[in-house]
Each structure stands twice: as C-alpha cells, then as structure tokens.
Amino acid sequence: MMVLGNKMFYSQLSKLFQFFEEQVEKGVIRFYGLATWKAFLIQPNQSGYISLEKVVEMAKSIGGESHHFKFIQFPLNRMQQNSILLKNQWVGGS
Numbered sequence: 831m832m833v834l835g836n837k838m839f840y841s842q843l844s845k846l847f848q849f850f851e852e853q854v855e856k857g858v859i860r861f862y863g864l865a866t867w868k869a870f871l872i873q874p875n876q877s878g879y880i881s882l883e884k885v886v887e888m889a890k891s892i893g894g895e896s897h898h899f900k901f902i903q904f905p906l907n908r909m910q911q912n913s914i915l916l917k918n919q920w921v922g923g924s
Contacts, residue, residue: 839880844888851893863901870904 834842850862869880882902889899 840884840888843885844892847889847892847897847899851898854893854898859898861898861900863899863903865903867905870902871910 847862850859853859854861864880864885866880869878870882872879874881886899889897893899
C-alpha cells in the first residue's frame with residue numbers, strides 16, 4: 831500500500847478479490863484472506879494502514895453477502911498485542 835498509494839492499492843485489491851471469487855466459482859479454492867505484518871494494526875492516518883471495513887465492503891460488492899473473503903492474519907503474541915488493545919478498525923459501523 832505504501833508503494834502504490836491508497837487509491838491504487840484498493841483498486842488492485844479489488845481486481846485480486848475478483849480473481850479469487852472466480853477461483854472459488856471454478857472450485858480451485860474455497861476461501862481467501864489477507865495477511866499483513868502491521869497494516870491492520872496501525873492508526874488510520876499512518877501510511878500503510880488497511881481499513882478492514884473497506885476490505886469487507888469490497889468483498890461484499892464483488893462476491894455479494896456470501897463472499898469468500900474469510901480470513902485475516904496478523905501478529906499476536908506477548909510482545910505484539912495491538913490487535914487486541916488498539917481500537918483502530920470499525921466494521922459495520924460499530
């Protein structure tokens with residue numbers, strides 16, 4: 831994201847999600863997801879932040895309510911606890 835910029839990143843991600851939904855239709859895969867080191871765990875104003883809300887909305891717009899975007903992965907351990915402590919993601923307006 832930091833290299834592409836925000837607009838281009840989400841545009842490319844949309845194309846990737848379309849590809850993955852096609853792969854699901856073909857029976858090649860069942861689900862897909864995103865893995866990041868810090869993109870879900872930093873503040874929205876920081877370079878490299880990925881909005882989980884935007885990602886889920888994108889998956890819904892491409893694959894409908896029964897889209898196959900089902901997984902996210904990020905570090906969570908004793909030293910890296912931002913994923914449970916930091917309130918930087920809002921999905922579904924909550």
